[in-house]
Amino acid sequence: MDTKRADTVAAPGRFPLRELLLFAAVLVAVLGVYAAMGPAYSTRMLVEASCYAILALGLTIQWGYAGQFNAGVMGFVALGGFCAMFFSIPVNEAFWESELPGELGLVLFYMVAAALVVFGATRLDRLGVPKKLRTLIAVVLGVVLYLVVINTFRGVADQIESRAGFIGGLGLPVGVGWIVGGALAGGVGYFIGRVCLGLRSDYLAIATLGIAEIIKAFLKNSDWLTRGTATVSPLPWPVPGPAEVGFTLARALYLSVTAVMIAVIFFLLSRAYHAPWGRMIRAIRDNEISAAAMGKDINKRRLEIFVLGCILMGIGGAALASFNSMFDPQGYLPLNHTFLVLVMVILGGPGNNLGTIFGAVAVYIIWIMSEPLALFLMELAVTFGEGAFGWDAPTNLDSRALQARVFVIGLLITLVLRYAPKGMLPEKVRHHG
Amino acid sequence: MPLLDARDVHGGYGGMNILNGVDMAIEADEIGVIVGPNGAGKSTMLKAIFGLLHVSQGEILLRGEPIHNLAPNKLVQKGMGFVPQEKNVFPSLTVKENLEMGAFLKPGNVKRMLKQVYDFFPPLHDKRHQPAGELSGGQRQMVAMGRALMAEPSLLLLDEPTAGLSPLYMNEIFEQVKLVNSAGVGILMVEQNAKQALAIADRGFVLAAGQNRFTDSGAALLADPEVAKSFLGG
Amino acid sequence: MNELVFFINNVVIAGSVSGSIYAIGAVGVTLIFSIMRFAHFAHGDMMTFGAFMVLLLTTAFPGAGAAFGVPSALVLLPLAMALTALLAVGIDKAFYKPLRAHGVKPIVLVIGSLGVTLMLQGLIRLFAGTSGQSLYIDDRKEIFRLALPFEGVRAPVVVTEPQLYLFVITLVAVVGLHLFLSRSRLGKAMRAMSDNPDLAQASGINTNTIVAVTWVIAGGLAAIAGTLLSLDVTFKPDLSFFLLLPIFAAAIVGGVGHPYGAVAGGFVVGFAETLAVFNWSVLLRPFRDSLPEWLTQSGNLAFVGTEYKIVVPFFILVVILVWRPTGIFKGKVI
Secondary structure (H helix, E strand, O other): OOHHHHHHHHHHHHOHHHHHHHHHHHHHHHHHHHHHHOHHHHHHHHHHHHHHHHHHHHHHHHHHHHHHOOOOHHHHHHHHHHHHHHHHHHHOOOHHHHOHHHEEEEEEEEHHHHHHHHHHHHHHHHHHHHHHOOOHHHHHHHHHHHHHHHHHHHHHHHHHHHHOOOOOOOOHHHHHHHHHHHHHHHHHHHHHHHHHHOOOOOHHHHHHHHHHHHHHHHHHHHHHHHHHHHOOOOOOOOOOOOOHHHHHHHHHHHHHHHHHHHHHHHHHHHHHOOOHHHHHHHHHOOHHHHHHHOOHHHHHHHHHHHHHHHHHHHHHHEEEHHHOOEEOHHHOOHHHHHHHHHHHHHHHOOOHHHHHHHHHHHHHHHHHHHHHHHHHHHHHHHHHHHHHHOOOOOOOOHHHHHHHHHHHHHHHHHHHHHHHOOOOOOOOOOOOO | OOOOOEEEEEEEOOOEEEEEEEEEOOOOOOOEEEEEEOOOOOOHHHHHHOOOOOEEEEEEOOOOEEEEOOOHHHHHHHHHHEEOOOOOOOOOOOOHHHHHHHHHOOOHHHOOOOHHHHOOHHHHHHOOOOOOHHOHHHHHHHHHHHHHHOOOOOEEEEEEOOOOOHHHHHHHHHHHHHHHHHOOEEEEEEEHHHHHHHHHHHEEEEEEEOOOEEOOOOHHHHHOHHHHHHHHHO | OHHHHHHHHHHHHHHHHHHHHHHHHHHHHHHHHHHOOOOOOOOOHHHHHHHHHHHHHHHHOOOOOOOOOOOOOHHHHHHHHHHHHHHHHHHHHHHHHHHHOOOOOHHHHHHHHHHHHHEEEEEEEEHOOHHHOOOOOOOOOOOEEEEOOOOOOOOEEEEEHHHHHHHHHHHHHHHHHHHHHHHHHHHOOOOOOOOOOOHHHHOOOOHHHHHHHHHHHHHHHHHHHHHHHHHHOEEEOOOOHHHHHHEEEEEHHOOOOHHHHHHHHHHHHHHHHHHHOOOOOHHHHOOOOHHHHHHHHHOOOOOHHHHHHOOOHHHHHHHHHHHHOOOOOOOOOO
């Protein structure tokens, strides 16, 4: 009890001048964008920024609270987006009225059954089968059953594609998809976490990088499930859409939903932060060895943190996809959905929720505004080049100008790491007695 | 002029001082031994001399030249060798390669010094193509000392060379230390086996709480009843 | 027998090609890891940079190879290697060294290397555009068709000129690296530093020199891998970013910090990939009549489609992390 009281009393001891100044600066920037680009555009930017803030909160608890680096935010965002799409779009009658759902169900049943058989084979040694033989049986069985099931599955998937297009959605309320999206992302996070936690954090970075590409490859190529590159749109909104109340108001309503979500997440996180659980997490982060010596189960706590972060990324990704009203698996890019979030977190202040939200909004404004700015600068350079030395500019200048943003993001990451490793709003490491 | 002359050395890790004014001097052909209770700063003193620890106050002179807070590789060039207590070999390198690394700054010496080290430690010659990680503890200690000798140091720092060794090996290591010393290498070592170590010491330094408690010749310290009572276990 | 030729073309040759590329890449990654203790995420883009340098040089001197009878790209490769090595050393000085000097955790260096990845990617795309370009500018890509001396074999074994160069250069690079690490003074010092950096310093080894040498080797090897890959297919700015996962998988399979393991790991991953996307029903075709119908009726018996090739290195990675995180050759640091 004593430590807790000291903790909560110590927190508001200082006047939050830095926080106020930074958020005032963001406010000025937002007002500037409103003045320059009009309310509809600016509100859209704010909604997207708020979705990114949820992603950034997910990453900040992984990286800032627990020192786990997730290099595959994109994958969890895409999973969330997929769930938002799958649960909310209308039911595809062409699919459900055919015999295809039954066949698909059967294949899924085969998959489960095959998995159980192989799992059973790995337990054969308990029946007295020698271990080497057991491994051989399990591997051969796994390979053969996998080939059989995957072939049946490919057949059914082709059937679905040719006869019904894709399996369509479930026509459920938008919120269901968001929650399931969070759960699915958390489930994948659990799997990755189980494999990698306890090893050096480099391995987690490599594995998350891989799983993100795999999730994207799956969503892109599973036409029967997601229509692949053909994309799915429109996705319904949880609030009245632009067709009913106009762009600005609809987007403002959407913004209120995401803002409430951020507020709830923020509140829950700071509650957890000051609860015994949060203290334990901080103890592990600040001194892993002594925390282990005190008998804390470090890997379990780490797994909890990692899964929690992935859940937030799934929810944020779902909100983002619903808002864009389109599910396009190819639109998920490491730059936009992993590295941008990373910059938000390390610039804002890893482990500091307020700093992370500041970082998310500030970086997103810069990011959005940098596109017209980069094009403008490029054009300026071309005009100057043509005038001064008769330079013949390359034709695909626009796409090249956007590549400059890739460079800037990279430069930003390295500079922040070097000169402001704790971000604009540093997380205070308190020492607990 | 003494080979090593440390005066009023203060230093520690992260603002916490462990050394609170240590004096230590040995001549070129002497064996100096540092003993004392756990936490007295014995190994810390050795690290301070070898530039692995920031010296905040005081000075350390090697043949009259100030050397405190120089980088270890500079000290190797100036003729100092250091054998850490743990992790003192390159486990995946062969014995011969370990020794060659000792002469990294003096590649011209390798042939001559290899022969000399094999003369000091005959078992190493037989195992020269074996990875050092596969050797026994005593042989590993020989590799570690041999590696340090390859650079022809005038002063060799040994951090608890007999830690974890069986008594048989322990005697062997002490014999080899004497042998190396008689070849003209000054030695400064930290030892837990205080009696045996002081028996071969020209100079003994008893440290406690980061300061000199007793400083005298090895024999005199062994004979001092107060030292015996407090530090040598009666 | 045609099926056998098909197998040779699609598995043996294709696997050796990707295996060689992964091996050269993984050696660089594993050396960097063993000296600086972090997973270097910018390695893929260092490979691209090397290939890009070759592209620039070949565009500038398209006739350079004619005098030697080899593609100009190969003649200019050593120059590109030197430039890439220079870039690697420069990147280390500018970005990684300050972080190391601050004593940051290795994972911060990983993030820093991601920043470097983006910078390289941005620069390369800014100057090279995003489309593919051939490194064969004035030269012609030779394709060798070797007919097998058996009756009834119509399909030839197909090897392209860059593939042959790839095999030769991989062999030379691996042997050269072996000699460097086991014979030369600097190579041994590199192994020593990988074993025990503190003791290396205490032995008088200048660790800054070793770090620089590591970058030179890693950069040079990256340029080789990137160039040979681009010769085999085409130069694309995002080509090697997708190689990152297989290369890391190869390094981990071989045991991190273990250069020979990385070579083996590279071929393990390369062959695993080609075996997984190979359509096994082709090999069953000659025995069509004696096999059960359910096995032969399907035209496609590949484990994964080519679009899911990236699953293979990931699967290998997960298996090795679960089963034996030190890798098959027992790497040292986990």
